[in-house]
Amino acid sequence: MDKTQIIGLIAAAITIGAMFELIRRQSIKEKYTILWVLAAIGIVTIAVYPQILDNIADLTGIQDGPNVILAVGGLAITIVGVQLSIEVSRLEDRSRALAEEIGLLRLEAQKQREQD
């Protein structure tokens, strides 16, 4: 096992360990960890079988093995970014609706107090 393989395995171990810890502390929802765990699995695979990059490169016509990492990595980050934008929009909608509801309830409570 050469140095790069060991570094790759360590990186994968840290990613999986960090995800496990975040889930255990309940500071991240399970659905968000899936992608990161997949990324960790990818790192392990590449670390153990670096030649897989060249195989993929040959298959897809990409000129150089490491470029596969860049392309796949860029795509993955884009997907995460879009996913988070969707999630933030949904949360914003909900917090707006809650804010409106709080305003309505405050007003109703105040009217109730005035009646009593």
Place this chain on the structure above:
Amino acid sequence: MTTPETRVLVIIPALNEEATVGGVVKEVMASVPDGHVLVVDDGSEDETTNVARAAGADVLTLPFNLGVGGALRAGFRYAVRFDYDVAVQVDGDGQHDPAEIERLLAALADADLVIGARFAGRGDYSVRGARRLAMRLLARSLSRRTNADLTDTTSGFRAFDRRAIEIFARNYPAEYLGDTIEALLIAAKAGCQVSQVPVQMRRRANGAPSQSPLKSTAYLARAALAVFMSRARH
């Protein structure tokens, strides 16, 4: 359309308008004696809520700033919950003349949504440059979509019948500019009849509208984006 039994709610979205909102509330109450006034305080940091309440309005205070769209949707929800037949939107800065509310209400006889239009022949309100271009383009595009002859689609002086109120209580767009523009598309899509009534504007008691070339261009860009996004959705 408006008989004495018609329940009218005047919704006044207000953000940091303590200087003007009290006067607006009193004027509205004088102009629409049978109506109720609801001020929606959109997260103001001044005394807007207290001033409006002291003037006699019900005040719906939002916990943080939602923008005009959010404030209005809260107002429409209130209108549905307390069973109003008609809602009127009036700005809290005093630029709309409450004496014109009656004209908007009268026009609800043949429409579900009535816009108080600023450049339709009455009054001397005018804008220049890119902002003017943006407003014209918006007017043309939205007139086609709503099958109405509209000249001012971004006016915040509007009247809504029960049908429009119910649609907007469920779904009123929140984005800047989207709130006025997309609201028209939502109404058109739901089969609402839209019309406009020329109104006279007053000087803003509280600051002047922004007219710098840079801001106007930004306005044009945002208006184009708002139309594009609204069209994509509807």
